[in-house]
Every structure is written in structure tokens, then in C-alpha cells.
Amino acid sequence: MPKLVNKLLLMLLATPVAFAGNVEVLHYWTSGGEAAALDVLKKQMADEGHQWQDFVIAGGGGGNAMAELQTRVLKGLPPAAAQIKGLDIQRWARLGFLANLNNIAQADKWDDKLPSVVSDVMKHNDQYVAVPVNVHRTNWLWINKPLLDALNLKAPKTWDEFDAAAKVIQDAGYQVIAQGDQAWQHATLFEAVALSVGGADYYKRAFVEHEFSAIKSAETDAVFERYYKLVKLMKFDSDAEWHQATNKVIEGKAAFQFMGDWAKGEFIKAEKKPNKDFMCVPAPGTANKFLFNIDSFAIFNLRNVEASEIQAQTALVRNIMSDSFQSAFNQNKGSIPARTDMSMATFDLCAQYSMSEFLNANDNGALLPSIAHGMATTGTVQQYFYEKIAELTKTPDTPAESSKQLAKAIRYGQYILK
Numbered sequence: 378m379p380k381l382v383n384k385l386l387l388m389l390l391a392t393p394v395a396f397a398g399n400v401e402v403l404h405y406w407t408s409g410g411e412a413a414a415l416d417v418l419k420k421q422m423a424d425e426g427h428q429w430q431d432f433v434i435a436g437g438g439g440g441n442a443m444a445e446l447q448t449r450v451l452k453g454l455p456p457a458a459a460q461i462k463g464l465d466i467q468r469w470a471r472l473g474f475l476a477n478l479n480n481i482a483q484a485d486k487w488d489d490k491l492p493s494v495v496s497d498v499m500k501h502n503d504q505y506v507a508v509p510v511n512v513h514r515t516n517w518l519w520i521n522k523p524l525l526d527a528l529n530l531k532a533p534k535t536w537d538e539f540d541a542a543a544k545v546i547q548d549a550g551y552q553v554i555a556q557g558d559q560a561w562q563h564a565t566l567f568e569a570v571a572l573s574v575g576g577a578d579y580y581k582r583a584f585v586e587h588e589f590s591a592i593k594s595a596e597t598d599a600v601f602e603r604y605y606k607l608v609k610l611m612k613f614d615s616d617a618e619w620h621q622a623t624n625k626v627i628e629g630k631a632a633f634q635f636m637g638d639w640a641k642g643e644f645i646k647a648e649k650k651p652n653k654d655f656m657c658v659p660a661p662g663t664a665n666k667f668l669f670n671i672d673s674f675a676i677f678n679l680r681n682v683e684a685s686e687i688q689a690q691t692a693l694v695r696n697i698m699s700d701s702f703q704s705a706f707n708q709n710k711g712s713i714p715a716r717t718d719m720s721m722a723t724f725d726l727c728a729q730y731s732m733s734e735f736l737n738a739n740d741n742g743a744l745l746p747s748i749a750h751g752m753a754t755t756g757t758v759q760q761y762f763y764e765k766i767a768e769l770t771k772t773p774d775t776p777a778e779s780s781k782q783l784a785k786a787i788r789y790g791q792y793i794l795k
């Protein structure tokens with residue numbers, strides 16, 4: 378080999394070479410806070426010279442993302458990465474569509490950085506096939522603080538305190554609960570009430586293990602009783618999206634929203650401060666209990682593409698696990714990092730509280746997967762759960778009849794093969 382070529386080759390091997398490539402990413406983060414959070418990743422990728430291509434599917438909570446993805450994958454044209462969560466990851470991996478990330482995971486010591494409740498979801502047959510971005514908690518109550526202060530009220534810790542506060546808020550002419558009119562939003566509230574009223578063991582038996590007798594039970598009757606009381610305090614208007622409901626709390630038109638901590642992303646985007654403009658407290662009766670919802674990107678096998686696209690895909694994976702991304706993204710998104718080896722010093726009070734609740738709940742058996750957000754069950758069972766809760770929200774039945782119907786719906790979802 379001529380000397381010059383030899384020297385060039387050595388230089389190439391010694392310096393990190395930037396292979397600028399295209400990376401297409403499917404996601405459904407379109408609200409103000411969500412988009413601001415994702416911009417962190419887009420920027421990190423752009424700084425490395427890669428071109429980000431958005432494959433956006435609007436509609437909170439996932440919307441039609443899976444159907445659109447299926448169409449693309451069947452055409453043999455998957456995106457490099459797609460926002461896929463929970464048990465759905467297993468389904469895509471089983472079908473052989475996902476890449477094995479173990480080389481990167483071993484080199485970057487993912488097993489030491491991720492708690493097993495997170496890494497278990499990212500692995501299929503001991504192979505990492507997805508990368509986690511965060512841990513959301515769904516059993517939060519968001520409160521407009523100036524409004525509560527003006528009415529001399531404290532954040533409610535029990536349902537009795539909640540009822541008493543609701544009466545004062547209503548008498549003062551304000552909306553008590555802001556809630557968008559979508560099945561997944563109702564399901565999100567319902568699961569928080571189930572954890573609160575039934576407790577951690579009940580939640581697990583009913584919504585993770587789907588024990589029929591746990592769902593059709595006196596506990597579920599009590600859950601519905603409480604749930605229906607809350608439904609009476611909602612006003613379903615044209616504000617269907619969750620972030621429009623959050624806005625009502627931000628603007629002081631409504632006092633409360635039950636929602637996962639992506640709602641905090643909207644408060645932050647509006648430059649509101651925790652414990653001054655708003656409060657984040659566990660849904661009454663759920664302190665030290667944590668329903669988790671882990672966002673992640675599943676990484677697809679790319680065939681017949683330029684080497685630069687594979688390089689860009691690898692860069693995406695590494696960026697998602699980087700300190701800078703996990704920190705900046707989650708401060709915008711409202712969640713906590715998926716990694717438990719990171720300092721929380723720069724995070725706000727709500728996030729620090731969330732991390733301590735996450736660790737407490739992990740220690741006391743109350744860290745549980747969210748059924749409303751695809752962590753606890755299959756997409757099919759989830760769909761039946763959504764539909765039944767949405768139907769009963771619109772046309773409530775007696776608590777006992779509601780429990781029976783819910784148990785049947787979940788059983789039906791388990792029988793359907795999809």
C-alpha cells in the first residue's frame with residue numbers, strides 16, 4: 378500500500394468519523410411540551426450532522442400510530458425507530474422486525490444504568506430491541522395553586538378532602554376537573570382510582586393478571602362508585618385533547634386534572650413553576666404508589682439502506698441513552714430519566730418527588746404497570762378496557778353491573794387472538 382494511503386487510513390481509524398445519515402423516527406409527540414422535549418433529540422442528532430425525518434402521527438396517547446406503522450413495515454419500509462411501548466415491543470420483536478442492540482448495550486453498560494423494571498420491557502429473549510427515554514407516572518393530580526389558595530384550600534390527600542374541596546370550587550363557579558373526552562384519558566383516571574381505592578395487590582390481580590374474580594368484585598364496585606363521582610364533576614366540551622384540559626388548569630378555569638406527568642411538560646412550556654403556580658400531588662390515596670408508563674423507541678432492522686443510515690440509527694440509540702438527552706428531554710417532558718444512575722439535582726421539585734416515589738414504590742411492591750398506557754397488558758385487552766370505560770363514562774351503570782361488564786370485556790379481550 379502506498380505510504381500516503383496508509384497514512385490516510387490510519388487517520389481515518391483514529392478520528393471519530395461522522396457518517397451523516399438520514400434517520401426516520403415515528404412518534405406522536407405533538408403537544409407544546411412534547412415537541413419541546415423531542416427537540417432536544419433532534420438537536421443532538423443535527424449537531425452530529427444527521428438528518429432527522431419526522432414520521433408524525435398526531436393524537437395523544439398513541440392514536441393510530443400502530444396501524445400506520447404496520448402498513449409501512451409490511452411494505453418493507455420501516456422507519457429507523459418508532460415510539461413503541463410496553464408489551465407491544467415484544468410483539469414486533471417476536472415477528473423479527475427489531476434490531477439486536479446488545480453490542481451497544483454491553484459497550485455502554487446499559488444493564489448497570491437501567492432498573493430492571495425498565496430494562497425488562499426493552500428486552501426480548503435477553504436482547505435489547507428498544508431504548509427507553511423516560512419513566513412517566515400516571516397517578517398524578519395537577520392543581521392550579523393560586524386558585525386553591527384563593528379559596529383557602531389545601532391539596533387533597535384523601536377522597537373526603539377531595540369532595541370537600543370540590544364543593545367549594547364548584548360553589549365559587551369554577552370547573553373542578555378538566556378532562557378531555559377521549560377513551561385513553563378516561564382509562565388513565567380510572568386506573569389511578571383503581572390503585573387508590575383497591576390498593577396495589579388488587580390492581581395487580583385485576584389489571585395485570587386479569588383475575589376474573591378480582592375484576593368482578595366488591596373492590597371494583599367501590600372503584601366505580603368513586604369514579605362515577607368524579608365523572609359528575611367533569612364537563613365534556615369540545616376540548617378533547619389532554620393538553621387542552623391541562624391548559625384550563627394553567628389558566629385557572631379549572632382547579633384539577635388527573636393526568637400523567639406529561640401534563641407537567643405543558644406547565645413548564647407555559648413557564649409555570651411548581652409549588653408556586655401549580656402543584657403536583659399523587660391522586661388521593663396513592664402516595665408511595667406508582668403506576669409507570671415508560672416511553673421508548675423500538676429500533677427496526679433496516680435492509681438495503683446506505684451504511685450512513687445504519688450509522689445514524691446507532692447515533693440515535695446512543696444519544697437517547699446519553700446523560701445530556703436523558704436530563705434535558707425529561708425536564709421538558711415532565712417525566713424522570715429511565716436511568717437511575719443520574720443526578721436529579723437540576724430537576725424540579727415534581728421530578729425529584731417522582732424519583733423518590735418511584736424508588737419507594739419499587740421497595741414496597743407498589744410499582745405497577747399502567748394498563749391505560751400499554752404497560753400491563755396486550756393491545757387487544759387494552760382496547761376492550763378503553764372501550765368499556767369510555768362507554769360507562771358516557772352512560773354510567775350501577776357499580777356492580779359496571780364491574781361485571783368490565784370483567785367480561787377484559788376476558789373477551791384475552792380470548793381474541795391478534
Ligand code: GAL
Nearest residue numbers: 411437438439639670672750
Ligand atoms: C402517553 C405517552 C406520553 C404522553 C401521552 C400523551 O401514552 O406515553 O409520552 O405523551 O401519551 O400523548
